Amino acid sequence: MKQLFRYFFILALGWQSCAPSYYQAGQMAYTRYDIKPGKKDSSVQQLMAPYAQQINSTMTAVIGELTSTLEKKQSDNTLGYFMTDAFLSESKKVFQQPVDIALMNYGGIRTPAMQKGNITVGTIYELMPFDNLMVLVTMSGTELQQLLNHVAGRGGWPISGGSYNIQNKQAVDVRIADAALQPNKQYTVALSDYVANGGDDCSMLTKLKQINKGYLQRDALIDYVKSLTAAGKKLDIPAGKRVNIL
């Protein structure tokens, strides 16, 4: 009987090796599923529930208070002043080096206004949904003037650490830390990686060296508001136009 099974087995194996062992796909049919609201898998939903609850409470968490409503405007962009102030302050901490000014591209400001009162994490996400990173670029006064001329030609971007006026689409009266721009001096500018990599037609920046620590600009905004709150302060943008259109 034992031998019989052996025969059977060898035969079965022999047959297997004669069976086709090469296959080829000859036909394909495609189906595209839109993932619509409706049937949900309850086990996956349960698995995600603790994270979702935490996310909801995080987004509604109040991290600070704003004294007066900030607006996105081309000439006196108070919302942009807040953002660039945060970038300048936080980049000095994160990169641990002197930073002269911060600039924010106008199109990257994603809400028209930030209402006075409580600031939540969700407020900051609306303002800055992109995952743009903070980078530092060091350039000569001549190169900075060139960048600001480009910015002036686009209607002006908010600045922190300095001021400029716009005349005939050129940046004039540029002042950095209350001193006139010096062509041969080196300045360190905090920018988004988007702009530093040539976004918004800033191709003049791509040849310059960048320092990048993988720090999100959104995190800079959150950290800045939190640091004010920790120091017992409210977010308050001092009066004074930093960009004037002449």
Added chain:
Amino acid sequence: MNRRHFLTQSTLAAGSLLLPNWSMAEDNAAQQLVILHTNDVHSRIDPFPMDGGRNQGLGGVASRAAVINEIRSQHEHVLLLDAGDIFQGTPYFNLYKGEPEIKAMAAMQYDACTMGNHDFDAGLDNFATQLQHASFPVLVSNYDFSGTAMEYKALPYKIFKKGRLKIGVFGVGIELEGLVPENLYGKTIYQDPIVKANETADLLKRKEKCDMIICLSHLGYDYRGSKKVSDKILAAETQYIDLIIGGHTHTFMAEPERVKNKQGSDVLINQVGFGGLILGRLDYVFSDTNKKKFFGSKSISIAKKTDI
């Protein structure tokens, strides 16, 4: 005729009648394969928020899991694949650094994924750490991870046996320099994806005799007029790849595109946008072939597509 001899003969006779039938039944079952895929899900755990945007209420892992479960209940041989950029894009990632994303994929029983540039966003060490929640391999053939946390965690390829089919799946990743900050990718070395894809596909076809070869790519669909390597270029300059499941460019393709490879064979390229808005499904039917045709050039017929 002694008893033993009789028994042997009759058993063999019965066996010879029955065996092919059993095997044929098995062959038929094995000739179909359902491939499901996503790309650039970008931490979209919940559906898109109800903010008046065009995608509001769409997507979300719980809804996707329900669609996948239904397909699995109807088909035995399913491969569920992702082409990278699992991470970044919602507060889930900022808070949890990828843990819920990987856990959700494990729960949906993903078979494999490749790595996108944003999967480096909280650092390579973090990606490696989050893989403790994965039940599926990360496939990348053109990143040399020697001396990094990913060294023994990523595989160049994996072979899946589905019935009688051998399916080889491998991955290719995008150039990191200029795209990902250096402090995030560390010692990872990017290698030419065309060279590595040809090397890997050759091994899967000629040595491993895979019946189908799938490339999970995070190179991007097409950069018209540019020499930058894309899925279109990858398809044209390689051989033995049957299907490229792409990502990175967030391209919403109406249906898979057919491209000729360097051997003159058909390669299909597909990509399903981003954010888990769409699940792509390719139903393949296989037939048996001989060795010569197996290595020769081949074409595939594409049936009418369905939108659900």
